[in-house]
Every structure is written in structure tokens, then in C-alpha cells.
Amino acid sequence: MVNVIKLEGVNWERDQKRIIQNIQWEVKSGEHWAILGANGSGKTSLLKLITGYEWATNGKITVFGEQFGQTSILEIRKRIGWLSASLEERHRHYNGLTCVDIIASGRHASIGIHEELSDHDVERAYMLADQMGLSKVKEAQLGTLSQGERKKTFYARALMAAPEMVIVDEPTSGLDLLAREQFLNQLHTHHQKERSPTLLYVTHYPEEIVPAVTHVLLLKNGEALAAGPKKEVLTNDYLSEAFDVPIHVAWRDERPWIQISSLENIGSK
Numbered sequence: 001m002v003n004v005i006k007l008e009g010v011n012w013e014r015d016q017k018r019i020i021q022n023i024q025w026e027v028k029s030g031e032h033w034a035i036l037g038a039n040g041s042g043k044t045s046l047l048k049l050i051t052g053y054e055w056a057t058n059g060k061i062t063v064f065g066e067q068f069g070q071t072s073i074l075e076i077r078k079r080i081g082w083l084s085a086s087l088e089e090r091h092r093h094y095n096g097l098t099c100v101d102i103i104a105s106g107r108h109a110s111i112g113i114h115e116e117l118s119d120h121d122v123e124r125a126y127m128l129a130d131q132m133g134l135s136k137v138k139e140a141q142l143g144t145l146s147q148g149e150r151k152k153t154f155y156a157r158a159l160m161a162a163p164e165m166v167i168v169d170e171p172t173s174g175l176d177l178l179a180r181e182q183f184l185n186q187l188h189t190h191h192q193k194e195r196s197p198t199l200l201y202v203t204h205y206p207e208e209i210v211p212a213v214t215h216v217l218l219l220k221n222g223e224a225l226a227a228g229p230k231k232e233v234l235t236n237d238y239l240s241e242a243f244d245v246p247i248h249v250a251w252r253d254e255r256p257w258i259q260i261s262s263l264e265n266i267g268s269k
């Protein structure tokens with residue numbers, strides 16, 4: 001299997017603090033990964049290293065077989081779709097655009113539509129809207145969409161340029177129970193298909209790891225506590241250590257549901 005991501009001995013330091021510590025990690029084509037960890041464990045920092053927004057202090061990073069330092073980061077970024085809260089926070093720039101316009105703007109990774117779109121691009125934007133269950137709101141303006149509809153719109157936007165990898169960074173904040181499950185269901189449906197883009201799903205919550213996710217990278221204090229097939233990583237012991245609280249995992253319908261087994265002393269953590 002071809003390597004989509006390979007990190008060898010990667011460290012990242014800032015202000016004399018080692019934020020990412022000696023990460024060895026390989027993502028192969030056909031795998032979908034969750035990056036899981038508590039607040040401050042290094043998830044966002046790792047994403048910045050993979051997308052070239054920050055440079056590793058040392059170690060080797062290879063994405064799509066291209067080694068950083070010997071390749072154009074811009075060319076690599078064109079092959080990655082990214083759904084992140086920071087993109088949505090800029091939603092005032094999207095004022096006046098409809099749901100389908102925003103999806104289409106992912107074609108050239110722009111805010112708004114500046115370049116000419118082909119008929120094929122427009123068709124694809126409508127098709128993605130339908131696939132995401134946004135048929136009824138495709139012509140509605142962003143400001144009128146619910147949070148759940150917005151998340152789906154930006155996820156469709158991340159898929160618009162047919163990326164080889166899609167990064168979905170903590171997408172469920174602000175979603176109610178049903179909207180969260182609907183979003184996760186879309187994600188699962190899309191990524192269980194053969195030849196779907198490699199998924200990197202970043203979350204604090206194990207129960208958001210949908211069946212389509214095959215592997216988990218569990219971070220703690222910038223280190224990989226465990227990395228591998230999800231059932232080997234999402235164990236009581238690893239999760240309890242990662243989140244500093246005793247955790248019990250129960251698998252149901254191929255989803256890991258967690259229970260905090262003891263709330264004693266939790267307030268002092």
C-alpha cells in the first residue's frame with residue numbers, strides 16, 4: 001500500500017517548549033484515521049506540520065510521497081481538503097453567497113467565486129449538496145442555515161476539488177445530538193466508499209469515531225501514546241491515560257462509547 005503520510009522522528013519546538021515529540025506515524029492509502037487527544041495534546045500542531053503551515057524543528061515529513069523541504073507545499077495543499085472551525089469563523093466573508101456557491105468555492109480553495117467554474121464544477125457542487133442532504137437549502141444564504149447545515153456545506157466544500165486527503169477538525173462543536181449524528185453519518189457514508197479520500201478526523205471524543213475510521217492516533221502531551229488499528233488503540237488503559245481519568249469503553253454498532261468509571265477527584269484534575 002502507498003504511503004499517504006509518513007512522519008519520522010518529528011519534533012516541533014516553540015519558546016523552548018517541545019510541543020510535538022518524536023512522532024513516528026504512517027498513514028497508508030485505504031486507511032482513515034482519527035487523531036484523538038485531550039485539550040492541548042498537540043492535535044492542531046500536528047495538522048499544521050502536515051500541511052506545511054509550521055515547519056518541524058527536526059525529523060522528516062512526507063505527504064503523498066513528497067518530502068517536505070524538497071517539494072512545493074502549495075502543490076501539496078491543493079490535494080488536501082480542510083474543514084476547520086477557523087474557516088467557518090470567516091463566514092462573514094461568505095455573506096450573500098448561497099450554500100451551493102460556498103460548496104463551489106472549494107474548487108479553487110477560495111473564499112467566494114473568483115475563477116470561472118465549468119459546467120462540470122457547477123454540477124459537482126449541486127451533486128455534493130444533494131449527497132449531504134442539503135437539497136432543500138442549496139439556494140439559501142449562509143446566514144439562514146442551521147449550524148448542522150453549515151457544517152455539511154463546509155464539508156462538501158472541502159470535497160469539491162476531489163482531494164486525495166480530507167482533514168475534518170473538530171466539526172461537531174455547536175451541533176445538537178441529532179445534527180451531530182447526521183453529520184457523522186454523512187462522514188461515514190462518504191468515507192466507507194472505495195477510493196474515497198483519506199480521512200483525518202480530529203476530535204476530543206472517542207464516540208465520534210465512526211465505523212469508516214480504521215485507525216487512531218492517540219496523542220498526549222505532544223507524543224503518540226498509541227497509533228494503529230482502532231480496536232488496539234481505543235482500550236480502557238490507553239484512553240484512561242490519554243484523558244487522565246478512568247474510562248471504560250463499550251463497542252456498539254462498531255462505535256466506541258465511553259463511560260467515565262470513577263468521578264472521584266475529577267474536580268482536582
Ligand SMILES: Nc1ncnc2c1ncn2[C@@H]1O[C@H](COP(=O)(O)OP(=O)(O)OP(=O)(O)O)[C@@H](O)[C@H]1O
Nearest residue numbers: 014015019037038039040041042043044045046204
Ligand atoms: N505557536 C505556538 N507557540 C507556542 N505554544 C504553542 C503554539 N501552538 C501551540 N502551542 C502549545 O502547544 C500545545 C498543544 O497545542 P495544540 O493546539 O496543538 O493542541 P490541541 O490538541 O489541538 O488542543 P485543543 O484540543 O484544545 O484544540 C498547547 O500547550 C499550546 O499552548
